[in-house]
Amino acid sequence: MNPGKAIAALGAPVDIDVSKVEPGQLLLAEWKKKPVWILHRKDWMLKTLSEPGLLKRLKDAASQANQQPAPAYVNGNYRALKPHMFIAVALCTHAQCIPDYRPAPHTVTQWWYGGFHCPCHGSMYDFSARVIEGSPAPLNMPVPPYYWVSDTVVRVGEGSPSGADKSWTPSIW
Amino acid sequence: MTTGTTSEQRGLMGWINHRIPVVDMWREHLTGYAAPKNFNFWYFFGSLSMLVLVLQLATGLFLAIHYQPNTHLAFWSVLRGIMRDSHWGWLIRYMHVTGASLFFVLVYLHMYRGIMYGSYKKPRELLWLIGIAIYLVLAGEAFLGYLLPWGQMSFWGSMVVVNFVTAIPVIGNGIAEWLRGSFIVGQPTLNRFFVFHVFLMPFALMALVLVHIIALHQVGSNNPDGVNIRENLNKDGWPKDGIPFHPYYSVKDIFGVSVFMLVFFWFVFYNPSGWGYLVDKLNFAPANGIKTPSDIHPLWFFLPFYAMLRGVPDKLYGVMTFAAAFVMLAAMPLLDRNPIRSIRYRSFLYKVNLLAMPVVFIWLGVIANGQATEHNMVIGMHATLLYYTTFFLLPYFNRQRSAMTTIVWLVVLEALVWGVDFWMYAIDAHSWGLMLQTNWIPTLYIAFILLLALVSPKLTQDGKVPERLTQGGLTH
Numbered sequence: 001m002n003p004g005k006a007i008a009a010l011g012a013p014v015d016i017d018v019s020k021v022e023p024g025q026l027l028l029a030e031w032k033k034k035p036v037w038i039l040h041r042k043d044w045m046l047k048t049l050s051e052p053g054l055l056k057r058l059k060d061a062a063s064q065a066n067q068q069p070a071p072a073y074v075n076g077n078y079r080a081l082k083p084h085m086f087i088a089v090a091l092c093t094h095a096q097c098i099p100d101y102r103p104a105p106h107t108v109t110q111w112w113y114g115g116f117h118c119p120c121h122g123s124m125y126d127f128s129a130r131v132i133e134g135s136p137a138p139l140n141m142p143v144p145p146y147y148w149v150s151d152t153v154v155r156v157g158e159g160s161p162s163g164a165d166k167s168w169t170p171s172i173w
Numbered sequence: 174m175t176t177g178t179t180s181e182q183r184g185l186m187g188w189i190n191h192r193i194p195v196v197d198m199w200r201e202h203l204t205g206y207a208a209p210k211n212f213n214f215w216y217f218f219g220s221l222s223m224l225v226l227v228l229q230l231a232t233g234l235f236l237a238i239h240y241q242p243n244t245h246l247a248f249w250s251v252l253r254g255i256m257r258d259s260h261w262g263w264l265i266r267y268m269h270v271t272g273a274s275l276f277f278v279l280v281y282l283h284m285y286r287g288i289m290y291g292s293y294k295k296p297r298e299l300l301w302l303i304g305i306a307i308y309l310v311l312a313g314e315a316f317l318g319y320l321l322p323w324g325q326m327s328f329w330g331s332m333v334v335v336n337f338v339t340a341i342p343v344i345g346n347g348i349a350e351w352l353r354g355s356f357i358v359g360q361p362t363l364n365r366f367f368v369f370h371v372f373l374m375p376f377a378l379m380a381l382v383l384v385h386i387i388a389l390h391q392v393g394s395n396n397p398d399g400v401n402i403r404e405n406l407n408k409d410g411w412p413k414d415g416i417p418f419h420p421y422y423s424v425k426d427i428f429g430v431s432v433f434m435l436v437f438f439w440f441v442f443y444n445p446s447g448w449g450y451l452v453d454k455l456n457f458a459p460a461n462g463i464k465t466p467s468d469i470h471p472l473w474f475f476l477p478f479y480a481m482l483r484g485v486p487d488k489l490y491g492v493m494t495f496a497a498a499f500v501m502l503a504a505m506p507l508l509d510r511n512p513i514r515s516i517r518y519r520s521f522l523y524k525v526n527l528l529a530m531p532v533v534f535i536w537l538g539v540i541a542n543g544q545a546t547e548h549n550m551v552i553g554m555h556a557t558l559l560y561y562t563t564f565f566l567l568p569y570f571n572r573q574r575s576a577m578t579t580i581v582w583l584v585v586l587e588a589l590v591w592g593v594d595f596w597m598y599a600i601d602a603h604s605w606g607l608m609l610q611t612n613w614i615p616t617l618y619i620a621f622i623l624l625l626a627l628v629s630p631k632l633t634q635d636g637k638v639p640e641r642l643t644q645g646g647l648t649h
Contacts, residue, residue: 001365007355028463032356035463057601094488095333096357098465109547120333120469121483121491122545134547134602138488172339172346 013157013166015149018085026101028090031156034173035090035098036144037129038154041083045103045127048113049077057111059131060140067093067172068143069165079128079143087154088129089144092118093172094137099125116141142170202390207403207415208422209396215290216396216422217429218283224430225276226382230375232269235262240321242367244360247323248459267445268437273315274451275437277474280308285531288505291514292395298506300388305503307381310374312475317370319472320363324456329469331358331366340492357462399514400642414641468544477534480541481560484553486602494557501564508567511635518636522622523570526563529618533560548610551603555611558590562615565589566622573633574626583623590615 016029018038024045027038048054055061055077063074073079080086090098099116102108108117108124115132116125123135130140145165146156159165182190190196239259241250255262284304287293293301320331335352339345354361393403402412416422446452450473455466471479478495485491501508513519516527537556543549569582594612597603626633 001351001354003350003354003356004361007359007361010356030463033359033462034356095336096339097329097333097469098463100465100467119465119467119545120329122547122550133600134486134597136483136486136488136491169346 011157013155015153015155017153019152021085023084024103029156031089031144036156037086037088037090039086039088039101039127041086041127045114046078046083048105049126049128051113053111054113054126054132057132057134058126059133059135059138061130063130063140065139065171067140067170069145069159069168073143077128079130079140081146081148085154086128087143087146087156089142089170089173091141091173092120092123092125092137093131093139093141094118094123094135095120096173097121099123099141103127139170139172142173202386203419203423204417206390206418207412208394208418209398209400209402209412210414210416210421211396211398211400212394212422212425213397214429215282215286216394217426217433218279218286220422220426221429221433222276222279222283223382224433225272225279226378229269229272229276230379232265232272233371233375235265236269237371240367242321242364244323244363244460247321247363251322252457264441267441270451271437271440271445271447273318274447274472274474275433275440276311277315280311281474284308284502287395288530289516289527290395290397291399291509291516293505294509294514295506296392297388297395300385300392301506302503303381303385303388305499307378307385308502309499310377310381314370314374314378315472315474317366317374320358320366321370322456323363323460324453325458325460325464325466326453326455326469328358328460328462329465330471331362333469334471335362337492340489342489358460359462395514397515398517398639398642405641470541473538473542476539476541477537477560480537480553481557483541483545483550484555484557486550486597486600498560501561504564505567508564509571510568511571513635513638514642518638518642520570520635521632522626523633523635526566526570526622529559530563533563547603547607551607552611554593554597555590555608555614558593558615559618562586562590562619566619569623569626570633573630573635576627579623579627583619583627586619586623587616590619 011032014029014031016027016036016038018027018040021027021038021040023040023042025040029036029038060067061077063079068074068079073081075081075083078086079088092099097118097120099118102112102117103114105114106112113126115127116129117123118135118137121136123137124132125135125137125141126132128140129143131137144156145159145168146154147158147160149155157166182196186196236255239250239255239262241247241254251266255266257263259265287301287304316331316334320327335349335358338348338352341348350356352362353359354365393401396402400414402414405413407413440447440451446454453472470476478498481495481498482491485494511519516524519527533556537553537560540549540553540556565586566582574582590612594608597608598605
C-alpha cells in the first residue's frame with residue numbers, strides 16, 4: 001500500500017520562475033503533486049509579521065517545530081530566504097485543504113492582520129503561514145527546501161545544487 | 174419454536190432438508206420465530222435497511238461494470254458513460270446515490286428506536302454493539318464510495334478525512350501516506366478506494382448484518398413495551414405475546430416497503446440531487462488537487478460529526494471529540510443501567526433528555542452546513558457540549574437521586590461546560606463576547622433538567638411498570 005516508485009519519482013525538484021509575480025500577488029505552483037505558494041510580500045505585509053498583537057496569538061512564533069528544513073529558513077519572523085519572496089507548501093496542517101489568501105486586514109476577524117484562512121475548518125495563518133491560536137491546525141504550514149538558482153528562478157525540492165535536504169519531510173503536510 | 178419435527182418432511186424438500194437444513198432454517202427464522210405482537214412503525218426500519226443493502230449491492234454491481242477507477246477517466250465515466258451512454262445508467266446511479274442517503278435515514282431511525290425502547294439493555298448488549306459496528310462500516314463504505322465520482326467534493330472530502338490520521342503524533346504522517354499510496358489523494362488512492370468499496374466493505378457489511386440477525390434471533394426481539402415475551406409461554410411452549418414473524422410481520426413489512434419505495438422513487442425520479450444534499454453541486458466539477466473549493470462539507474449524514482470536529486480549535490482533540498461521539502453511542506448499555514427498558518415507563522425528565530438527543534444531532538448538522546466562520550465554530554462547540562451532556566445525564570436517571578447527588582451532577586456538568594469555555598479563552602481561541610452568545614444553551618439545559626429534578630423529584634420518578642413486563646426479570 002506504500003507509494004510506488006513512479007509516485008516517488010514525482011518528488012524531483014522543480015524550477016519556478018517568479019519574475020512575473022507582482023508585489024502582493026500569490027503564485028500557485030506544483031511540486032510532489034502538492035500545491036506550492038510563492039507570495040510576493042509587500043513592505044506593510046512584512047511589518048505585520050512583527051506586530052506584538054499578532055505574535056502573542058501565534059502557536060509557534062519562532063517556528064521551533066519541524067516545519068522547515070533548517071533554521072536558515074526561519075529567518076526571524078519571515079520564514080524565507082528572501083523576506084519579500086515567501087515560499088511554502090500550501091497545505092493546511094489540519095486537513096490538508098488549501099487556505100484562502102486573505103490579505104485585507106480586519107476581514108476574517110476583528111483583529112485580522114492579513115494572511116491565510118482555511119475554508120474547511122477555519123484555521124488561520126499569518127503572512128509567514130504561521131498558525132494562529134484558535135485554529136484547529138496544530139503547526140505552521142511547511143516551508144519546502146529551496147534555493148535561488150538566479151534572481152528570479154527558485155528551485156523547490158532541494159536546498160542546494162548538491163541536493164541538500166532533498167529527503168527532508170516536515171512533521172505534518 | 175420446536176424444529177424437531179422436520180425430519181418427517183417428505184418429498185423433494187425433505188430430501189434437500191435432510192442434506193442442508195433449508196426448511197429448518199426457514200422455520201427457525203421466519204415461520205417459527207416468535208416476534209412480539211406489539212411492534213409499531215418504528216420496527217419497519219431494520220428490515221427496510223436490509224432491503225436497501227440488497228438494492229445497493231445490485232445497483233453497485235452494474236455501476237462497477239461501467240465505471241473506470243482512473244483519475245483521467247473516472248469523472249467522465251460517471252457523468253457521461255454511466256449517466257448518458259449506458260442504457261438506464263442514470264436510473265441505476267440515482268438509485269445507488271439515493272439508496273446510500275436513505276440507508277442512513279433508516280439506520281438513524283433504527284438506532285433511535287433502539288435508544289427509545291432500551292434495546293441495548295440486557296440481554297441485547299452485543300446486538301447493540303454489532304449494530305454500532307455495522308454503522309461504522311457503513312460510514313466507511315459511504316466515505317470510500319464518495320471518492321469514486323472524482324468530483325471536487327469527492328476529492329477534498331477524502332483529502333480531509335484521510336488526514337485525520339495525521340493527528341496521531343509521530344507516525345500519523347506515514348500512515349496517511351500509506352493509506353493514500355501517494356503524496357496526496359491520487360491514482361493509487363482512487364484505485365484502492367474502488368477496491369475497498371466494491372470488494373472489502375460489502376463483504377464486511379453482509380457478514381455483520383448476518384451476525385446481527387443471528388444475535389437478534391438468539392435473544393429475541395425487543396418491543397415498544399419492553400416485554401420479555403420468552404418468559405411467558407403457553408402450554409405449547411409458544412410465547413403468549415408472540416406471533417410468527419412470517420406471515421404476520423412479513424406482510425406488515427411489505428406495507429412498509431411500499432411506503433418507503435414511494436419516498437425512494439420520488440427522489441430518484443423527481444429530485445435526484447436532493448436539493449444538493451444527495452449529490453453536491455460541487456461534485457459536478459472534476460477533482461482539482463490545487464484548488465480547494467471555498468466551502469467543503471461532507472455528505473449530510475456526517476454533518477453532525479463535522480460540526481464537532483470544527484468546534485474544537487485543536488487537531489488531535491478535535492478528532493478525539495468526534496470519535497468519542499461514536500463511543501458514546503456504543504457505551505449506551507453502560508451509561509443507562511435503569512432496569513426499565515421502554516421509554517414508556519421512564520420519568521418525564523428522562524423523556525425530555527431522550528428527545529433532546531435527536532434535536533441536538535440535527536442542530537449540529539445545521540451548524541456544519543454553514544460556513545467555517547468563527548461564529549459557527551463557537552456554536553458548534555456549544556452544541557457538541559450539549560450532545561455530550563445528553564449522554565452524561567443518562568446515568569443520572571438510573572434511579573431516583575438524592576438532592577445532594579443532584580447538586581453534585583449539576584455542579585460537575587456546569588463546570589465541564591464552563592471549563593471548556595475557559596480553556597478556549599485561555600488559549601486565546603475565542604473571546605468571551607462571542608462565547609457568551611451561545612454558551613447559555615448547554616448551561617440552561619443542564620440547569621433546566623437538574624434544577625427541575627431538585628425542585629420536583631416527581632419528574633424523575635419512573636412510571637409504574639405493568640406486571641406483564643416484570644415477569645422473568647425486568648431487572649438485570
